[in-house]
Amino acid sequence: xxxxxxxxxNNEKWSILSNNHRFSWLDDFMVSLGAELSLKMExxxxxxxxxxxxxxxxxxxxxxxxxxxxPISGWKVYGYPNYFLWVQFEYPVYIFEIIRxxxxxxxxxxxxxxxxxxxxLSIMYNAKGLPLHSSCIEYNGKALILAGDSGSGKTTCCNxxxxxxxxxxxxxxxxxxxxxxxYQAHPFPNVTDFARNNLIRNYNTHRGLPISAIFFLxxxxxxxxxxxxxxxAVLRINKSASEIFLAYSHLLSDRLIHNxxxxxxxxxxxxKIPCFLLFFKKEGFFWRELENLFEKNLxxxxxxxxxxxxxxxxxxx
Numbered sequence: 001x002x003x004x005x006x007x008x009x010n011n012e013k014w015s016i017l018s019n020n021h022r023f024s025w026l027d028d029f030m031v032s033l034g035a036e037l038s039l040k041m042e043x044x045x046x047x048x049x050x051x052x053x054x055x056x057x058x059x060x061x062x063x064x065x066x067x068x069x070x071p072i073s074g075w076k077v078y079g080y081p082n083y084f085l086w087v088q089f090e091y092p093v094y095i096f097e098i099i100r101x102x103x104x105x106x107x108x109x110x111x112x113x114x115x116x117x118x119x120x121l122s123i124m125y126n127a128k129g130l131p132l133h134s135s136c137i138e139y140n141g142k143a144l145i146l147a148g149d150s151g152s153g154k155t156t157c158c159n160x161x162x163x164x165x166x167x168x169x170x171x172x173x174x175x176x177x178x179x180x181x182x183y184q185a186h187p188f189p190n191v192t193d194f195a196r197n198n199l200i201r202n203y204n205t206h207r208g209l210p211i212s213a214i215f216f217l218x219x220x221x222x223x224x225x226x227x228x229x230x231x232x233a234v235l236r237i238n239k240s241a242s243e244i245f246l247a248y249s250h251l252l253s254d255r256l257i258h259n260x261x262x263x264x265x266x267x268x269x270x271x272k273i274p275c276f277l278l279f280f281k282k283e284g285f286f287w288r289e290l291e292n293l294f295e296k297n298l299x300x301x302x303x304x305x306x307x308x309x310x311x312x313x314x315x316x317x
Contacts, residue, residue, distance in 0.1 A: 001066065002027075004035035005042060006119070008186055009178040009208040010127045014119055015041045017066075018048040022101045025108050029115075032189040034204045041067060044092040046118060051084070051099045059086060059095050078251070082107050085114065089253070094118050109195035116188070117248040120174070124258075129176025129183075130265050133243040134214075136173040136187045138166040143185035143209035144290065145173055146278065147240045148217035153280065157217065161287050169203055172244060175211065181272045184208030212294060214269075215278035216240075223284040225293055226277045233275035238266040 004016040016035060018026055026048055045067070049059050064070050070093050078085040082103060086095035096115070103111065116131075123129040134147035135154040148154050158170040169187035178184050187203045194200070215225070216236050228236070241262055245252075252258045280286035 003038050003041055004030040004033075005038040005040065006033055006035040007042075007206050008123070008127075008174070008176065009184045010129075010176055012119075012123060012127050012176065013042040014044045014046065014122075016046045016048070016115075017041070019050075022050075023048055023098070025103065028200050029112055029189070029194060031200055032194055032203055034202050034206050044118075044122065045070075045094070046115060047093070047095045049095060049097050050101065051097050059097050063093065063095060080114075082111065085251075092118070092122065105195045109191055112191050112195065113247045114251065116191075117251050120244065120248065121251075121258075123174055123176050124261055124265060127176040128265055128268055129174060130237070130241040130262065130269065131172055131174050131188070131244040132214075132237070132240040133171070134173045134240060135170040136168040136185050137161060138168055138209060139164070139212075139290070139294070141209065142212040142294075143168070143173075144212050145175070145185060145214045146217055147214060147236065149240075149243055152217045153219055153282075154217065156282065157280065157286065165287055168209075174205075175269055175273075176208075177268070178208065181268070183211050183269060183273055185211050211273050213274040213276060215276050215290075218277055218279050219282070220279035221281055222279060223281060223286040223289050224279040225289050226279070228275055228277055230270055233270035234263075234266050236275070237269055238263050241266065 001017055001019045006014045006016065016030060047059070047063050049062065060072050060075055064072050071088065071091060074090055075086050075088050078087065082098065082100050084097040084099070086097065096111070120131045123131070132145060132147055133149060134145045135158050137144050137146065137158065146154055146157055155170045158167040161167065169190065171190040172188040174186040174188055175183055176186065186205050186208050188205055189203050214237070245262065278286060278289070
Protein backbone atom coordinates (compact mmCIF):
# COMPACT_ATOMS: atom_id res chain seq x y z
CA UNK A 1 0.00 0.00 0.00
CA UNK A 2 1.60 3.28 -1.13
CA UNK A 3 0.98 6.23 1.18
CA UNK A 4 1.23 9.82 -0.01
CA UNK A 5 0.94 12.58 2.58
CA UNK A 6 -0.25 16.08 1.77
CA UNK A 7 0.22 18.71 4.47
CA UNK A 8 -1.16 22.24 4.35
CA UNK A 9 -1.00 25.00 6.91
CA ASN A 10 -3.42 25.03 9.87
CA ASN A 11 -2.71 21.33 10.46
CA GLU A 12 -4.73 20.26 7.41
CA LYS A 13 -3.17 16.85 6.69
CA TRP A 14 -4.28 14.07 4.36
CA SER A 15 -3.04 10.63 3.39
CA ILE A 16 -3.79 9.31 -0.09
CA LEU A 17 -3.36 5.54 -0.28
CA SER A 18 -3.35 3.10 -3.20
CA ASN A 19 -2.65 -0.63 -3.53
CA ASN A 20 -2.66 -0.79 -7.33
CA HIS A 21 0.46 0.01 -9.35
CA ARG A 22 -1.68 0.40 -12.47
CA PHE A 23 -3.02 3.75 -11.25
CA SER A 24 -0.01 5.55 -12.73
CA TRP A 25 -2.07 8.72 -13.25
CA LEU A 26 -2.61 8.87 -9.49
CA ASP A 27 1.14 8.70 -8.83
CA ASP A 28 1.68 11.46 -11.39
CA PHE A 29 -0.97 13.66 -9.77
CA MET A 30 0.59 13.15 -6.34
CA VAL A 31 3.84 14.46 -7.87
CA SER A 32 1.94 17.50 -9.14
CA LEU A 33 0.49 18.12 -5.69
CA GLY A 34 3.88 17.79 -4.09
CA ALA A 35 2.61 15.00 -1.84
CA GLU A 36 5.36 12.93 -0.25
CA LEU A 37 5.67 9.15 0.03
CA SER A 38 5.53 8.13 3.67
CA LEU A 39 5.17 5.19 6.02
CA LYS A 40 2.92 7.18 8.35
CA MET A 41 -0.82 7.65 7.86
CA GLU A 42 -2.65 10.84 8.78
CA UNK A 43 -6.10 10.79 10.35
CA UNK A 44 -7.78 12.02 7.16
CA UNK A 45 -7.49 9.43 4.41
CA UNK A 46 -8.46 8.84 0.79
CA UNK A 47 -8.14 5.24 -0.44
CA UNK A 48 -7.91 4.10 -4.08
CA UNK A 49 -8.78 0.45 -4.54
CA UNK A 50 -9.57 -1.63 -7.62
CA UNK A 51 -13.13 -2.91 -7.79
CA UNK A 52 -13.34 -6.52 -6.59
CA UNK A 53 -14.06 -8.93 -9.45
CA UNK A 54 -16.46 -10.88 -7.25
CA UNK A 55 -18.37 -7.67 -6.36
CA UNK A 56 -19.12 -9.09 -2.91
CA UNK A 57 -15.99 -8.06 -1.04
CA UNK A 58 -16.53 -5.02 1.15
CA UNK A 59 -13.68 -2.48 0.71
CA UNK A 60 -14.44 -1.20 4.21
CA UNK A 61 -13.07 -4.47 5.60
CA UNK A 62 -9.79 -3.88 3.80
CA UNK A 63 -9.33 -0.32 5.05
CA UNK A 64 -10.29 -1.46 8.56
CA UNK A 65 -7.51 -4.05 8.39
CA UNK A 66 -5.11 -1.20 7.56
CA UNK A 67 -6.43 1.13 10.25
CA UNK A 68 -8.55 -0.46 12.98
CA UNK A 69 -9.98 2.93 13.93
CA UNK A 70 -11.91 3.07 10.65
CA PRO A 71 -15.44 1.72 11.22
CA ILE A 72 -16.84 -1.09 9.08
CA SER A 73 -20.44 0.14 9.18
CA GLY A 74 -22.07 3.53 8.64
CA TRP A 75 -20.87 4.08 5.07
CA LYS A 76 -22.80 5.64 2.23
CA VAL A 77 -22.02 4.53 -1.32
CA TYR A 78 -22.33 6.67 -4.45
CA GLY A 79 -22.15 4.93 -7.82
CA TYR A 80 -20.55 6.61 -10.84
CA PRO A 81 -19.67 5.27 -14.31
CA ASN A 82 -16.01 4.61 -13.49
CA TYR A 83 -15.96 4.17 -9.72
CA PHE A 84 -17.88 3.80 -6.48
CA LEU A 85 -17.30 6.37 -3.77
CA TRP A 86 -17.65 5.20 -0.17
CA VAL A 87 -18.13 8.02 2.33
CA GLN A 88 -17.92 7.75 6.12
CA PHE A 89 -19.57 10.92 7.45
CA GLU A 90 -18.53 10.26 11.05
CA TYR A 91 -14.89 9.72 10.17
CA PRO A 92 -12.67 11.61 7.67
CA VAL A 93 -12.15 8.65 5.32
CA TYR A 94 -13.13 8.21 1.66
CA ILE A 95 -12.79 5.14 -0.55
CA PHE A 96 -12.63 5.36 -4.32
CA GLU A 97 -13.35 1.89 -5.67
CA ILE A 98 -12.15 2.07 -9.27
CA ILE A 99 -14.09 0.01 -11.82
CA ARG A 100 -11.84 0.64 -14.84
CA UNK A 101 -8.09 0.62 -14.65
CA UNK A 102 -7.63 2.36 -18.00
CA UNK A 103 -9.21 5.81 -18.13
CA UNK A 104 -9.16 8.47 -20.83
CA UNK A 105 -8.23 12.10 -20.12
CA UNK A 106 -11.82 13.19 -19.48
CA UNK A 107 -12.42 10.35 -17.01
CA UNK A 108 -9.15 11.11 -15.22
CA UNK A 109 -10.06 14.79 -14.96
CA UNK A 110 -13.47 14.04 -13.42
CA UNK A 111 -11.96 11.55 -11.00
CA UNK A 112 -9.24 13.95 -9.88
CA UNK A 113 -11.86 16.63 -9.27
CA UNK A 114 -13.66 14.22 -6.97
CA UNK A 115 -10.35 13.40 -5.25
CA UNK A 116 -9.95 17.07 -4.34
CA UNK A 117 -13.52 17.46 -3.10
CA UNK A 118 -13.03 16.06 0.44
CA UNK A 119 -9.86 18.14 0.82
CA UNK A 120 -11.59 21.34 -0.29
CA LEU A 121 -14.64 20.66 1.90
CA SER A 122 -12.45 20.00 4.93
CA ILE A 123 -10.59 23.25 4.30
CA MET A 124 -13.88 25.11 4.18
CA TYR A 125 -15.38 23.56 7.32
CA ASN A 126 -12.24 23.22 9.45
CA ALA A 127 -9.78 25.87 8.28
CA LYS A 128 -12.09 28.82 7.52
CA GLY A 129 -10.77 28.68 3.98
CA LEU A 130 -11.95 28.41 0.39
CA PRO A 131 -10.63 27.24 -2.96
CA LEU A 132 -10.71 30.12 -5.44
CA HIS A 133 -10.83 30.05 -9.23
CA SER A 134 -7.66 32.06 -9.53
CA SER A 135 -4.02 32.20 -10.41
CA CYS A 136 -1.46 32.88 -7.72
CA ILE A 137 1.76 34.82 -8.19
CA GLU A 138 4.62 35.47 -5.79
CA TYR A 139 6.49 38.71 -5.21
CA ASN A 140 9.14 39.13 -2.50
CA GLY A 141 7.86 36.10 -0.60
CA LYS A 142 4.22 37.22 -0.61
CA ALA A 143 1.32 35.80 -2.59
CA LEU A 144 -1.01 37.86 -4.76
CA ILE A 145 -4.17 36.19 -6.04
CA LEU A 146 -5.56 37.03 -9.49
CA ALA A 147 -9.15 35.81 -9.53
CA GLY A 148 -11.48 35.54 -12.48
CA ASP A 149 -13.74 33.15 -14.32
CA SER A 150 -12.74 31.26 -17.46
CA GLY A 151 -11.53 33.64 -20.15
CA SER A 152 -10.89 36.52 -17.76
CA GLY A 153 -7.15 36.55 -18.46
CA LYS A 154 -5.60 34.55 -15.61
CA THR A 155 -3.37 32.50 -17.90
CA THR A 156 -2.58 35.54 -20.06
CA CYS A 157 -1.35 37.46 -17.03
CA CYS A 158 0.69 34.49 -15.83
CA ASN A 159 2.31 34.03 -19.23
CA UNK A 160 3.34 37.70 -19.47
CA UNK A 161 4.53 38.54 -15.98
CA UNK A 162 8.35 38.87 -15.81
CA UNK A 163 10.98 38.03 -13.23
CA UNK A 164 11.29 38.55 -10.25
CA UNK A 165 7.58 37.68 -10.21
CA UNK A 166 6.94 33.95 -10.02
CA UNK A 167 3.82 32.06 -11.12
CA UNK A 168 2.66 29.45 -8.59
CA UNK A 169 -0.54 28.35 -10.35
CA UNK A 170 -2.78 29.68 -13.10
CA UNK A 171 -6.09 28.00 -12.17
CA UNK A 172 -6.84 27.18 -8.52
CA UNK A 173 -5.64 28.61 -5.22
CA UNK A 174 -6.64 27.49 -1.76
CA UNK A 175 -6.91 30.27 0.80
CA UNK A 176 -6.95 29.11 4.39
CA UNK A 177 -6.54 30.55 7.86
CA UNK A 178 -3.36 29.31 9.50
CA UNK A 179 -4.54 30.83 12.78
CA UNK A 180 -5.80 34.14 14.17
CA UNK A 181 -6.94 35.37 10.77
CA UNK A 182 -3.54 35.01 9.08
CA TYR A 183 -4.41 33.71 5.64
CA GLN A 184 -2.06 31.79 3.41
CA ALA A 185 -2.28 30.79 -0.25
CA HIS A 186 -1.63 27.24 -1.42
CA PRO A 187 -1.31 26.71 -5.20
CA PHE A 188 -3.19 23.72 -6.61
CA PRO A 189 -2.61 22.03 -9.98
CA ASN A 190 -4.43 22.87 -13.18
CA VAL A 191 -6.40 19.62 -13.41
CA THR A 192 -7.36 20.13 -17.06
CA ASP A 193 -3.74 20.59 -18.14
CA PHE A 194 -2.72 17.55 -16.14
CA ALA A 195 -5.43 15.25 -17.53
CA ARG A 196 -5.47 16.40 -21.16
CA ASN A 197 -1.83 17.23 -21.75
CA ASN A 198 -0.18 14.96 -19.18
CA LEU A 199 1.51 18.08 -17.82
CA ILE A 200 3.31 16.95 -14.68
CA ARG A 201 4.67 19.83 -12.63
CA ASN A 202 5.30 20.02 -8.90
CA TYR A 203 3.10 22.80 -7.56
CA ASN A 204 4.48 22.44 -4.02
CA THR A 205 0.93 22.63 -2.75
CA HIS A 206 2.14 22.10 0.81
CA ARG A 207 4.01 25.42 0.70
CA GLY A 208 1.81 28.26 1.89
CA LEU A 209 2.60 31.93 1.43
CA PRO A 210 1.11 34.93 3.28
CA ILE A 211 -1.38 36.76 1.06
CA SER A 212 -0.87 40.45 0.32
CA ALA A 213 -4.09 40.99 -1.64
CA ILE A 214 -6.72 39.53 -3.94
CA PHE A 215 -7.20 41.14 -7.36
CA PHE A 216 -10.25 40.48 -9.53
CA LEU A 217 -9.29 40.70 -13.20
CA UNK A 218 -11.02 42.83 -15.80
CA UNK A 219 -9.79 43.21 -19.38
CA UNK A 220 -9.51 46.86 -20.41
CA UNK A 221 -7.64 49.34 -22.58
CA UNK A 222 -5.46 50.54 -19.67
CA UNK A 223 -3.64 49.08 -16.69
CA UNK A 224 -5.09 50.29 -13.39
CA UNK A 225 -6.13 49.27 -9.90
CA UNK A 226 -9.35 50.24 -8.14
CA UNK A 227 -10.42 49.53 -4.58
CA UNK A 228 -13.79 47.87 -3.95
CA UNK A 229 -16.17 47.80 -1.01
CA UNK A 230 -16.26 45.00 1.52
CA UNK A 231 -19.65 43.91 0.20
CA UNK A 232 -18.36 43.65 -3.37
CA ALA A 233 -15.27 41.77 -2.17
CA VAL A 234 -17.44 39.23 -0.33
CA LEU A 235 -19.64 38.65 -3.38
CA ARG A 236 -16.67 38.25 -5.71
CA ILE A 237 -14.84 35.85 -3.36
CA ASN A 238 -18.02 33.81 -2.92
CA LYS A 239 -18.53 33.67 -6.69
CA SER A 240 -14.94 32.55 -7.26
CA ALA A 241 -15.36 29.73 -4.73
CA SER A 242 -18.69 28.71 -6.31
CA GLU A 243 -16.95 28.27 -9.66
CA ILE A 244 -14.70 25.67 -8.02
CA PHE A 245 -17.38 23.92 -5.99
CA LEU A 246 -19.66 23.65 -9.02
CA ALA A 247 -17.68 20.59 -10.10
CA TYR A 248 -18.39 18.95 -6.74
CA SER A 249 -22.10 19.73 -6.42
CA HIS A 250 -23.04 16.05 -6.74
CA LEU A 251 -21.02 15.25 -3.60
CA LEU A 252 -22.58 17.86 -1.29
CA SER A 253 -24.71 16.24 1.39
CA ASP A 254 -26.50 19.48 2.34
CA ARG A 255 -26.30 22.29 -0.19
CA LEU A 256 -27.91 24.87 2.13
CA ILE A 257 -25.37 24.32 4.90
CA HIS A 258 -22.56 24.33 2.34
CA ASN A 259 -23.67 27.64 0.81
CA UNK A 260 -23.96 29.25 4.24
CA UNK A 261 -20.49 28.13 5.31
CA UNK A 262 -18.99 29.18 1.98
CA UNK A 263 -20.49 32.67 2.27
CA UNK A 264 -19.42 33.03 5.92
CA UNK A 265 -15.84 32.14 4.97
CA UNK A 266 -15.94 34.64 2.10
CA UNK A 267 -16.86 37.33 4.65
CA UNK A 268 -13.96 36.33 6.93
CA UNK A 269 -11.49 36.38 4.04
CA UNK A 270 -12.72 39.74 2.70
CA UNK A 271 -12.34 41.30 6.14
CA LYS A 272 -8.73 40.19 6.45
CA ILE A 273 -7.33 40.39 2.92
CA PRO A 274 -7.39 43.64 0.87
CA CYS A 275 -9.34 43.20 -2.37
CA PHE A 276 -9.15 45.24 -5.58
CA LEU A 277 -10.12 45.29 -9.22
CA LEU A 278 -7.16 44.95 -11.55
CA PHE A 279 -7.79 46.40 -15.01
CA PHE A 280 -5.25 45.22 -17.57
CA LYS A 281 -4.68 45.47 -21.29
CA LYS A 282 -3.45 42.54 -23.31
CA GLU A 283 -0.10 44.09 -24.24
CA GLY A 284 0.24 46.26 -21.16
CA PHE A 285 2.45 46.11 -18.08
CA PHE A 286 -0.08 45.48 -15.31
CA TRP A 287 2.60 44.19 -12.93
CA ARG A 288 4.00 47.72 -12.70
CA GLU A 289 0.71 48.80 -11.15
CA LEU A 290 1.06 46.02 -8.59
CA GLU A 291 4.66 46.95 -7.86
CA ASN A 292 3.77 50.62 -7.45
CA LEU A 293 0.94 49.75 -5.08
CA PHE A 294 3.05 47.70 -2.73
CA GLU A 295 6.45 49.32 -3.06
CA LYS A 296 5.00 52.72 -2.20
CA ASN A 297 4.04 51.16 1.12
CA LEU A 298 0.44 52.34 0.93
CA UNK A 299 -0.79 49.87 3.51
CA UNK A 300 -1.42 50.98 7.09
CA UNK A 301 -0.93 48.75 10.12
CA UNK A 302 -4.69 48.17 10.22
CA UNK A 303 -4.48 46.62 6.71
CA UNK A 304 -6.16 49.56 4.94
CA UNK A 305 -5.00 51.53 1.91
CA UNK A 306 -5.83 55.22 2.55
CA UNK A 307 -3.77 56.47 -0.38
CA UNK A 308 -5.27 54.10 -2.92
CA UNK A 309 -8.00 56.43 -4.17
CA UNK A 310 -5.39 59.12 -4.86
CA UNK A 311 -3.16 56.55 -6.50
CA UNK A 312 -5.94 55.41 -8.85
CA UNK A 313 -7.27 58.91 -9.52
CA UNK A 314 -7.66 59.65 -13.24
CA UNK A 315 -6.92 56.01 -14.05
CA UNK A 316 -10.06 54.00 -13.51
CA UNK A 317 -13.10 54.71 -11.36
